[in-house]
Amino acid sequence: MGERTIMEARGISKSFPGVRALDKVDFELKAGETHILLGENGAGKSTLMKILSGAYAPDEGEVYLDGEMVKVFDPRVAQRMGVSIIYQEFNLIPYMNVAQNIFLARFPKRWGFIDHKKMHGDATELLSSLNMKVDTHALIADLTTAEQQMVEVAKALSIQSKILIMDEPTSALSERETEQLFSIIHQLNRQGIGIVYISHRLQELDQVGDRVTVLRDGKFVGRRSIRGVTVDELVGMMVGHSVREVFQREHQPAGPECLKVEKLCKGKRLQDINITLRKGEIVGLAGLVGSGRTDLARAIFGVDKYDSGKVYLFGNEVRDFSVADMVEWGVSLIPEDRKNQGLALKLPVAENVVIASLKHLFPAVYVGKKKEMTYVSKYVDQLRIATPSVSRIAQYLSGGNQQKVVVAKWLCTKAKIFIFDEPTRGIDVGAKSEIYALMATLVKEGAAILMISSELSEIIGMSDRIYVMREGRIVSELSRAETTQERIIECAMGADEVKRQKEHAGTAQTQSN
Amino acid sequence: MRSYLIRIPSAIWVILVMMTIFTQASSRYLTIENIINIIQQNSILLILALGATLVLLSEGIDLSAGAVLTLSGVTCARIMQRLMDSGSSNVTAMVAGVSVGLLTGALMGAITGSLVSLGKLPPFIASLGMMGVGGSLSLVLADSTAIYIHNPVYSFFGETLDKTVQLPAMQYLSMPTFIAIVVFVIAWVVLYHTPFGRYIVSIGGNEQGTRLSGVNVTFWKWMVYLVAGIFSAISGITLAARLEAADSIVGIGWEFDAIAAAILGGTSFAKGKGGIAGTVLGVLLIGVARNGLNVSGVPSLWQPALMGSIVILAIVFEVIHSRWREGLR
Numbered sequence: 126m127g128e129r130t131i132m133e134a135r136g137i138s139k140s141f142p143g144v145r146a147l148d149k150v151d152f153e154l155k156a157g158e159t160h161i162l163l164g165e166n167g168a169g170k171s172t173l174m175k176i177l178s179g180a181y182a183p184d185e186g187e188v189y190l191d192g193e194m195v196k197v198f199d200p201r202v203a204q205r206m207g208v209s210i211i212y213q214e215f216n217l218i219p220y221m222n223v224a225q226n227i228f229l230a231r232f233p234k235r236w237g238f239i240d241h242k243k244m245h246g247d248a249t250e251l252l253s254s255l256n257m258k259v260d261t262h263a264l265i266a267d268l269t270t271a272e273q274q275m276v277e278v279a280k281a282l283s284i285q286s287k288i289l290i291m292d293e294p295t296s297a298l299s300e301r302e303t304e305q306l307f308s309i310i311h312q313l314n315r316q317g318i319g320i321v322y323i324s325h326r327l328q329e330l331d332q333v334g335d336r337v338t339v340l341r342d343g344k345f346v347g348r349r350s351i352r353g354v355t356v357d358e359l360v361g362m363m364v365g366h367s368v369r370e371v372f373q374r375e376h377q378p379a380g381p382e383c384l385k386v387e388k389l390c391k392g393k394r395l396q397d398i399n400i401t402l403r404k405g406e407i408v409g410l411a412g413l414v415g416s417g418r419t420d421l422a423r424a425i426f427g428v429d430k431y432d433s434g435k436v437y438l439f440g441n442e443v444r445d446f447s448v449a450d451m452v453e454w455g456v457s458l459i460p461e462d463r464k465n466q467g468l469a470l471k472l473p474v475a476e477n478v479v480i481a482s483l484k485h486l487f488p489a490v491y492v493g494k495k496k497e498m499t500y501v502s503k504y505v506d507q508l509r510i511a512t513p514s515v516s517r518i519a520q521y522l523s524g525g526n527q528q529k530v531v532v533a534k535w536l537c538t539k540a541k542i543f544i545f546d547e548p549t550r551g552i553d554v555g556a557k558s559e560i561y562a563l564m565a566t567l568v569k570e571g572a573a574i575l576m577i578s579s580e581l582s583e584i585i586g587m588s589d590r591i592y593v594m595r596e597g598r599i600v601s602e603l604s605r606a607e608t609t610q611e612r613i614i615e616c617a618m619g620a621d622e623v624k625r626q627k628e629h630a631g632t633a634q635t636q637s638n
Numbered sequence: 639m640r641s642y643l644i645r646i647p648s649a650i651w652v653i654l655v656m657m658t659i660f661t662q663a664s665s666r667y668l669t670i671e672n673i674i675n676i677i678q679q680n681s682i683l684l685i686l687a688l689g690a691t692l693v694l695l696s697e698g699i700d701l702s703a704g705a706v707l708t709l710s711g712v713t714c715a716r717i718m719q720r721l722m723d724s725g726s727s728n729v730t731a732m733v734a735g736v737s738v739g740l741l742t743g744a745l746m747g748a749i750t751g752s753l754v755s756l757g758k759l760p761p762f763i764a765s766l767g768m769m770g771v772g773g774s775l776s777l778v779l780a781d782s783t784a785i786y787i788h789n790p791v792y793s794f795f796g797e798t799l800d801k802t803v804q805l806p807a808m809q810y811l812s813m814p815t816f817i818a819i820v821v822f823v824i825a826w827v828v829l830y831h832t833p834f835g836r837y838i839v840s841i842g843g844n845e846q847g848t849r850l851s852g853v854n855v856t857f858w859k860w861m862v863y864l865v866a867g868i869f870s871a872i873s874g875i876t877l878a879a880r881l882e883a884a885d886s887i888v889g890i891g892w893e894f895d896a897i898a899a900a901i902l903g904g905t906s907f908a909k910g911k912g913g914i915a916g917t918v919l920g921v922l923l924i925g926v927a928r929n930g931l932n933v934s935g936v937p938s939l940w941q942p943a944l945m946g947s948i949v950i951l952a953i954v955f956e957v958i959h960s961r962w963r964e965g966l967r
Contacts, residue, residue, distance in 0.1 A: 428850065447852075448849060449854055460847075466847050466850050470843070472839060476840065480837075480851050492836065
């Protein structure tokens with residue numbers, strides 16, 4: 126690791142409507158080091174990364190590159206100053222070849238035409254300098270994810286980047302590919318390139334990082350050297366000590382089992398899932414984004430097919446079910462992506478509310494406006510949806526009220542099982558507690574709720590039991606009594622495994638001694 | 639007052655402006671006869687445009703409408719001619735011909751619908767292909783010409799009503815207009831008072847969300863094209879009755895008029911916005927423009943250019959107008 130600081134951010138703040146994403150955050154990067162940015166979902170990592178790469182301008186604070194203050198925040202300016210970013214979603218053109226992708230927008234030219242020979246020559250040289258074996262004539266679409274990532278790295282290097290920001294680069298890689306990536310990162314470090322590495326995986330830190338900066342709720346918590354920091358300390362930093370109870374609900378004894386999933390598998394995304402849900406219960410489903418929580422919800426709801434396993438509803442096994450079948454059974458899904466999956470924004474509240482229950486409401490096919498309006502009004506009043514009329518276009522409602530419209534849709538179908546996927550995403554604080562109160566009322570009246578949430582305070586405050594998922598598996602089931610924020614984070618990020626490995630290594634060492 | 643005026647659809651403003659201009663250009667323009675003429679001439683286009691509107695509302699498009707119109711007229715005429723040649727009565731021949739015509743439209747619609755809903759082809763491609771198929775079949779079945787029909791029972795569908803119904807002002811109501819009104823009422827009930835209609839709009843508004851609400855999106859999407867096919871067939875059969883002939887290329891380009899009418903009436907390509915009342919205005923707008931250009935003596939070679947310009951201007955105005963309306967909320 127060099128001693129020269131090549132990037133420094135001081136007192137960075139950034140707000141979006143309703144959220145303070147970053148609050149006076151500091152960050153620094155030295156030449157030739159890999160600096161890990163660690164934090165929960167929503168801790169502010171992406172926002173910081175976007176500011177460093179010029180996609181956002183900060184509200185307050187300064188960014189220095191090689192000691193020079195950045196005045197214009199623009200991705201192209203940042204690139205010219207040597208900062209490149211590799212997003213989780215790659216920015217490659219699938220039906221162009223490797224060399225074309227690397228030199229896109231800067232094609233080497235001869236007499237005004239693209240100099241293919243030079244382009245492929247340069248690309249090959251670049252790739253081999255990184256020990257990457259990729260044919261420069263291959264189409265991006267034909268490459269594996271790992272190879273595509275290498276092309277992204279090569280593309281960044283082709284513009285003489287001195288700083289490379291990588292957003293969860295290993296999330297889609299196999300173990301072997303991960304090792305390969307790490308060796309490339311080490312090599313880049315040796316060439317003096319600084320890398321900002323964003324990750325969720327505590328297991329990786331030892332192998333790739335030099336220093337780590339932890340963010341929590343948009344605030345800078347601390348900076349540590351990887352050597353000498355323990356997993357417990359990092360988890361502690363990420364969680365903090367202010368356990369804020371969002372909502373106090375009365376817990377009641379659970380009733381009979383209404384949903385049971387046995388040995389459900391779907392490729393790599395869901396592996397051997399066993400869960401149960403009882404009447405009157407709120408069961409939390411915790412885990413990182415991409416751990417398979419939404420996949421599980423979609424599989425149970427009949428949206429996506431699964432490979433094997435059994436699903437029981439109210440004691441009956443159901444097979445080959447569609448969404449319509451699940452709705453018939455009284456299952457409902459309140460999706461995370463409200464705007465694309467929950468409701469039709471351009472249509473009135475009333476049409477959104479009745480869409481799932483038209484068949485039952487109007488068995489004679491003719492839809493009577495009057496009956497429909499009385500019916501919809503009943504639920505609008507019951508859920509206290511703030512709208513001037515039921516014919517209001519859904520788009521003009523607040524996030525909280527839109528969410529209530531989605532819930533009203535399922536109350537119309539007489540749903541008994543509610544799967545909430547991030548129920549309070551994008552909803553302001555006041556409306557949040559209303560959604561919590563609504564969920565509490567639902568279970569009190571005999572419904573069952575499976576709640577996916579990335580907000581620890583929410584999941585701890587609301588759930589009777591919590592399942593934690595990691596990489597497509599349920600890694601633990603926590604009762605209300607044993608749940609702490611630390612426990613959930615440890616399970617979700619694999620800290621328990623790191624500890625186990627270390628203990629194992631420790632015992633191995635003592636034995637050999 | 640301002641907010642009241644802005645609620646008046648943009649198509650009405652355009653129609654009023656055009657009528658003012660055409661009245662200045664020709665004294666023959668603003669007469670009862672001419673207005674009635676406009677309505678009668680465009681009734682058949684309205685039927686086709688209603689189908690186009692339903693498809694657009696589901697976030698699809700049906701380019702085969704004109705070809706299906708032609709083909710249905712041709713199959714209807716072909717069967718009728720066959721049966722009459724072999725001595726069937728006019729009524730039998732008419733019933734058989736019309737049934738086969740309607741069936742043709744339904745079948746074509748069902749195929750387009752299957753390609754879109756089951757085959758997951760983009761509606762543009764699926765209906766473009768079916769447009770070719772329909773156009774070609776029409777030429778083959780009609781031997782590249784027109785099939786003339788001499789069947790008074792059938793021709794009734796194309797006539798004015800004063801001969802049959804002894805009521806005042808009946809010379810102003812023709813069968814095509816009457817059929818268009820009936821189809822409009824049916825479309826209205828289907829769109830606004832059946833689950834099917836709700837599903838159409840909801841699929842257009844948010845297909846994924848509708849699927850996640852437990853609606854069988856595949857089936858209902860298929861159904862939209864089927865209904866649009868039947869509407870095309872109704873217009874084809876009515877047109878053939880009015881012309882007393884089924885021409886093998888008569889419907890070329892009609893699909894674009896139909897789609898343009900729907901859009902002029904405020905139906906949008908996306909998000910399930912719009913409705914069939916606007917489509918009536920859109921059809922009238924096209925009718926008023928075309929008739930006005932004729933009556934005021936614009937050379938026929940220049941008429942398509944002016945029609946195109948009018949449609950573009952009217953759509954630009956509709957976009958601006960709908961932004962004003964949104965701003966008022």
